[in-house]
Amino acid sequence: MSKILIIEDELSIAELEKDYLEINGYEVEISGDGNEGLNRILNEEFDLLILDLMLPGIDGFEICKKIREEKNIPILMVSAKKDEIDKIRGLGLGADDYMTKPFSPNELVARVRAHLNRYERLLGAATTENDIIEIRGIKIDKTARRVYVDNEEKIFTTKEFDLLTFLAEHPNHVYSKDELFREIWNMDSVGDIATVTVHIKKIREKIEVNTQKPQYIETIWGVGYRFKV
Secondary structure: OOEEEEEOOOHHHHHHHHHHHHHOOOEEEEEOOHHHHHHHHHHOOOOEEEEEOOOOOOOHHHHHHHHHOOOOOOEEEEEOOOOHHHHHHHHHOOOOEEEEOOOOHHHHHHHHHHHHHHHHHHHHHHHOOOOEEEEOOEEEEOOOOEEEEOOEEEOOOHHHHHHHHHHHHOOOOOEEHHHHHHHHHOOOOOOOOHHHHHHHHHHHHHHOOOOOOOOOEEEEOOOEEEEOO
């Protein structure tokens, strides 16, 4: 359940907003003082702020500015001031929306829902982690298709990357050259298995300290290759 803080010194307005939001499934708390509200929003966990401009203690513009220095949550400004310059200033300080009193409580709920959904999508995108394989100093970033050996990036061709990734995803499994060719090149390996040998050699040159004594991709004579862990 999303948690909302209303900073509003007109209690009747704040209670009306609270009632409509709670009916729609939100947890809502009210602060009637600017300094108190700022302290709460900075030190407690809220998902959205409904912020009045004219407040005792500290005004909404200053509150918005201080919040944006520390937090990234939706801020919906509300005010009886209809001047365009106030709206421009509020949005310029980092508010996500600006509503002029009086307004429909249903419109408030709709805007709150829209901003919470938007932030959830943005947060989801920002926190999506890359698909990464890490084995004994080798880091394979599958999402970015980049390879690092002891934190130094190595440049791989498309097929070199695909072959290394496939072996690393199936450690200690021995694959024949025929199997690897079919898996990576997706075609019959007849007459082409030398391609696998050449690519293994190039991969080893990039990841092994000593290609004569490989620590990662091991040759199983008469069978094929395996990635050791």
